[in-house]
Structures are given as C-alpha cells and as structure tokens.
Amino acid sequence: MPEGHTIHRAARDHRRAFSGQKLSVTSPQGRFSEGASLLDSKSCETVEAIGKHLLYRFQNSSALHVHLGLFGRVRKNPLPLKPPKGAVRVRLVSKTHYVDINGPTICEVIDQSGVDALFKRIGPDVLRADANPEISFQKIQRSGLPIGQLIMDQSIMAGIGNIYRTEILWRQAIHPEIPGKAISRHTFDRIWDDAAYLLAIGMKRNAIVTVDAHLFSKKRSGEKYNIFGTVSCPKCNGDVRRLEINKRRAFVCDKCQPLPKHVS
DNA sequence: TTGATTGTTACCGG
C-alpha cells in the first residue's frame, strides 16, 4: 500500500486533524513505550511527508519519524477509541480523532539534527513543491544502472514505488533497462512530470490509478493499472514480459517500450 | 502453514 501518495495523503489528513493540538501518545503493543512517553501530551505542530517518510513535528523540535515499509498501515478514525487491531506500535489521540500506526519498519523520536539528516539522505520528492528535479537528473545522468532501478531509488528521487515504476515507464514508452546515462533531459522530464501527475491523483483517489480512461472518469474505481501484473499490453495486444529489478517484479512491453539498439 | 506483497538497510566481496 504505501507508495509516496499514501504517505502524503496521510500527512495532509493528519495535519488537518492534529495541528496545534496536544496529543496523547501511547504504544498499545508496548514496543515503543519510551518514545511514546517522550511525546505524550506535547503539542503537535505539523505533520509532513518526505517521500515515503512521515514526520509528526512536536514542540521543542522533536519529531515522531515513521516509515511504513512494505506492510505498515496508518489509519485515522473519529473518537470514540476502539481496541487496537493488530500490531499498533503508536496511537496518537486528539480531542476528536485517533491515528493508529501498524507495523512500521521505522518508528522513532528524532531531534532537529535527525530531521536534517533525513532530508539529506532523501532525494527530491515528486509530490513536494520545494523539490528540485535537477538534482535527480544529475544523479541519473551519472549512473550506468537501469532507469527502472534509479527512479525507485529514494535517494535519487522520492515517492515512486514498485507499481508506479512499471506504470510510468510504460506510459512514457521508456524501457526499464535503459541505463541512466542514456536518458535525455527531455525523457527525464517526462518521467518526473508523469510521476508528479499520477501520484497527485493517487493522493486524491486514495488508490493507484494509471489508466487514462479511468483518470478522466469520475467514477471511483479502486486500483487500475495498464501492465503491472498483466500478461498482455493494452496498447498493442503484444506480450508483457515479466522481469526482476532489485528482487522486485517489474513488467515491460518490449514493443511499446523499445530498447535502443546501441544499448546492450 | 506457506507464500506473496505498493520497502529499506546492513554487510560483504569484487
């Protein structure tokens, strides 16, 4: 579930619910009790997303840093409180709502220097207005690694996950195995712009939707992909080939996403 | 019980 759009959506939602409020912070499962007690009954100033990282900023520049990993979930509900479902590491409670954070891989309290370090190791985030895509392009241009790997590397550009990777490259007719150094500025811009566009839609719909026909329809339709997890290309009807990039499944239509001949 | 999954980091070796 958690690609960048999920995290940004949660940040926006929780910011509205929690900004300026004193929160009760507990750890129902007891695995985060010291961290929870550091933040308990402090005022939450704002909530922000940096790529797939969530940051709840509290008074005194301390922050709750959360990364959901592959399986983590974050859920907001109106009061009254209900018993925690599953492995709730952190529960944040305001006067009106509560948020449960299930199964994060990172869950820690950090200070301002920790926040600075986080920003330093995460690349420009396609969903943030303050992102500078030039930094991403420079890194891609210097790398011989496949573009399919580079656009999912959060230190190069942040927000894209395994599904968007396949879908964006298909939509832009770019073969995932083209090395970064063979990607032109114009091609990079198409990737960046489509990522920003699709993730913003994902935020609105709370679902990964990458099929034009569904993007333009008003119907709520849940997840809609072009070639991710499929066997035939909706554009040319040819075979979709499954491959692995960094031990993650990826898909390509070799006909619609041609690999240039001079590239091995 | 097994396997798969929208993620990331640490460590080692070439």
Add this chain to the structure above:
DNA sequence: TCCGGTAACAATCA
C-alpha cells in the same frame, strides 16, 4: 567508490 548479491525485518491475507 561503485555495484551486485544476500539476508534481515516488518504485518497481513488468501
């Protein structure tokens, strides 16, 4: 320094 490979960890669901 860069890059590939491997393991580890996280929780849930079919």
